Amino acid sequence: MAALNPPDTSPLPVGTRIGGDVVEGVLGRGGFAIVYRVRSPEGRLFALKLLPLDVGPERAERAWRELSLGMLLRHANLGRQVGAGQWPEDEPRFVWLKLELIEGPTLDEWGLTSGRTVGEVVDRVLEVVRGLAVMHEARVVHRDVKEANILVHLRTGQAVLVDFGVGYHEGDPTLTKGMFPPGTLPYRSPEAWAYGRAHAGEPGAHYRAGPGDDLYAVGVVLYRLLTGRFPFRPAEHGGEDVEAVLHQTPLPPHLVNPNVPRAVEEVCLRLLAKTPEGRYPGAVALFEALEELRARTDVAWTAPLHPERRPAVKPRARGWRMLAAVSVGLAVALGVWWLTPGQEMAPAEPAPEPGWAVAAPLPEAPPPPAAAPPLAPRKDSAPVKQTQQTPSAPQPETAPKRRGAAVRNACLGLTGAALQACMGAPQQVPAERPAPPPxxxxxxxxxxxxxxxxxxxxxxxxxxxxxxxxxxxxxxxxxxxxxxxxxxxxxxxxxxxxxxxxxxxxxxxxxxxxxxxxxxxxxxxxxxxxxxxxxxxxxxxxxxxxxxxxxxxxxxxxxxxxxxxxxxxxxxxxxx
Missing domain, CATH: 2.40.128.260 (Type IV secretion system, VirB10/TraB/TrbI)
Incomplete structure (x- = not known):
């Protein structure tokens, strides 16, 4: 089978059926991965991520790994995978992952708006850490914790950590070719950079990320939410200032934003320590520390963090997206990373959020009907031709058989009550037989x-x-x-x-x-x-x-x- 040419791969047409669900549109795409909005037969919306199998053994293996991690991780603060399979069934070329569809902004879109309180921000971070604790207990490292991979659910108000496409389960073989695993540069830990320097040019050297790397990334996320900037400025050449990450202490958040409480700042700076030992022993310990911090009465939890920032933009104007329990931005990222194995994804500029392209917002259209739209109509679904009659001409009676056929043809494609009303002609019913006994x-x-x-x-x-x-x-x-x-x-x-x-x-x-x-x-x-x-x-x-x-x-x-x-x-x- 010939390999796909990802940039030329066209999205599947609306109405395509995959795993029992019907495709309604594209949420986002990258070099190899496409995420679709699909509707189940019950009328519920999901996201369906389609990963090709015919793009080389390493990338195919990553698709299967993402599937296995999604089935392993189940928690309210982790994006939920609800199904998986191969498609087409007769000659599989893709792995599909059916995912919870989350409507809401990314964590930075949510957290950097005017009036967001200290307590709200700490609560969202606490929820992320709760999800990480479940992942780490299952011996899974996310490896790409950042605001773009954290969605604030509009329905529940809670933070949801999404996209396990570059996650790693302890004991699995290494798939990455290169020094570092997939990730986003400003969130890379000091120990990862130190390993890279110590083993530069060494054949086969590969840094293996652990729970401490995820906790450092949480520190970067928290620092951004508190200050609106990264802990370290970019280097003069535009990349990461590795010297600063390795040897300098970040500017205390309260000096950047006077509204940051010192108690919250202490947690943030501890997460940004230069070694894993200088941080918290694990996600559970960090969660307990945040719970104790939240219970303190000497912190003004209702004080706004960014009172002078511009007002929050309305969701339509800002283009909040219907995002899956895999971030669409990460789906794009995964595709780009797959396209060039081992290549780092460097931000084009220090702010706003570095990383990968974000999918365009969904079109502003009326919500789809509760039932999935039918696939391509059959030949007998064409409109029924009717003979035009003059007003004065008597209307001839139609034979019951012809009338019934015309009614059925006219009703093709309707659903629910509309179909019942359309098919309102008297119907015969099958003869009843005696019900079988217990x-x-x-x-x-x-x-x-x-x-x-x-x-x-x-x-x-x-x-x-x-x-x-x-x-x-x-x-x-x-x-x-x-x-x-x-x-x-x-x-x-x-x-x-x-x-x-x-x-x-x-x-x-x-x-x-x-x-x-x-x-x-x-x-x-x-x-x-x-x-x-x-x-x-x-x-x-x-x-x-x-x-x-x-x-x-x-x-x-x-x-x-x-x-x-x-x-x-x-x-x-x-x-x-």
Missing amino acids: QACPAGAVETMTSTLGLSLGEITPVDWSDVRGRYVHVNEDTPVYVFGHWEAGADPQGYGGYKVALPTKTQLNGRLYVKEGRVYGRFTEARTPLGVTYPVCLELLDSSENVGLELRPGSAPGKMMVSPVARVRVVNRFP
Whole structure:
């Protein structure tokens, strides 16, 4: 397979379906990574990061590493990965990561606005450190902590540390070619610079970042929030002043900004110590120190840090972005870094934020409908031609069969209540058969689901009959349904939680459907993965509101059940 030419790679068209979600637009892109805004069948928005596999073994390995780190890290102050897979399924060329979509500004956009209080700034930093404590406990180093990788969630108000694309898990092999791991120069620790000087020109020398590097970067972040500038000015040639980083003490923040409390300054300067031993023993110790600091009553927590700065810009004017639990700026950065392995990303100028390009804001357009838009229409979805009649001419009666066909054609592409209203003509319904009696699960099904697959009784996941949304589908008694979006062990219906893929996307669920009192009920007793592995299961059919069974839809007739293309299934230990 020929390698992609990233600069010439066009974004996927709107309507492309990946892992059960429909692409609605591009959030950001770089040399190799593109981040899309996607909508799930339930109408929820996510970000989907697409990483190519055909760009060399090292870059492909980094894509898989980002996937594994995202599945490992779960916390309110860490960007959440809710799914992953390969695409296209028949001949995979990409790894896709489905990520929480966060609406909100980056930490510097948020923190350097007029009126932001000391307490608010310390609270956001404390939340970042809480997330880092979870990462470090899992033996993962972020390696690129900076304001552009920290988003302030508009809904919760909390800081969320995002983008694990250059993270490192202890014990993993080194992927980087060069002296330093990926990162942003002004946030690089003194011990990293010292290692570089000591091992300059040494073949194979590579600095391995640790938790102390992340804590130093937190110090740089805090210094910027307190003063609006970096701890050290750029060198005369425009790069980093390595001598200053190695040997000079930063100007105390209160001399730059008199509104900085001395107690907060002490924490900041300790984080910027020249050695890891001079900082805090770890993220947990730093978190405890910030908690104790926040509890002090001798600090004016409600005092504004930057009272004379220009007023905060309205979100529309500033272009706040719908950003993923991977920062779009970092997605761009990852692509650029991949394009030139081992190359450093130096800021073009000392301020504003150095680093990589930021994706353009989303277009100011009305919000998309709750349901995902249908893919390319079929040939039979063209508008129905109507014969023009003069006002005085009598309107001929239309045969019921022709009228029904015209109504169905006119209603193609509509969804929800609009489709029901459009299809308001009288419909025949399938003949009801006696409902099956209560039934035990297949032998070994409950143990297989709970022990082998790691699922729990009552757990729910979305399924579908069709890739096309907006049209009802015809099913019969033995029509299978398919899992999409990877069913994770322990995951709830909205995709939260879970650490193991129990059943991969496109797993086929086989069973029986039947009609009772205008609803379609289903009992599924076998799961067959795309690789052909089968498991006995015990799953009942639910609608999108988690009611048992699906409503029969217009177009149903004897021997023909019409249902919504999307449903859910629930783990049970017996069919009632």
